[in-house]
Amino acid sequence: MVYAIVFFLGKQLKLIENKYVYVPHLHEDLGKNIFLNKVFLFYKNGYSQIGTPFLKNINVQVEILQHLKGNKIIIFKKKRRKGYKIKNGFRPLFTKIKVISFLQKE
Template sequence: MNYAIVNVQGKQFKLIENKYVYVPHISSMNLGDRIFLNQVFFFSKKGIHFFGDPFLENISVQVEILQHIKGSKIIIFKKKRRKGYKVKNGFRPIFSKIKVISFLEKKQ
């Protein structure tokens, strides 16, 4: 099983070939676009492990953007005791659903 650990907008995700992952919203990309993720920390292929320092320069991951969706609501509640101050706010974060197409290795 081939897999890679990549950086997507400051967060690390384990990507496995032909699997779906929800990542923070990738803006300025349309549905069906294929992009390359170049910030690969770790790559495993047939039991052989490659570690980056901090990134692997000869490995990139091709992914396809399938969907942009909203997540479940996150509640922010602020209160100061004995002051009568209470504020309740919330928001729904936006995620992008991506599918890993392939891992590309550049020959050195």
């Protein structure tokens, strides 16, 4: 098993090779390959590398597969005994990415 923990768009993600992950919306074209270079941890065959704070010799190549909307999130505000009620909602945007490979520089 090969995986990496990466810092991406303000979140820490565990990326496994040939698996799909939903991340916050990216303004990139479908099918485009991008490289993530902020890797905290890299694990391969029982051997792990930990960065301080990032590993300089590891990049993760991901492909953008799809842009989609998530489930509706409801925001309900109320102040008791005042007659104040407001109900709003929105559907967050996500991007589905697939991990292609982990590139190690020597």
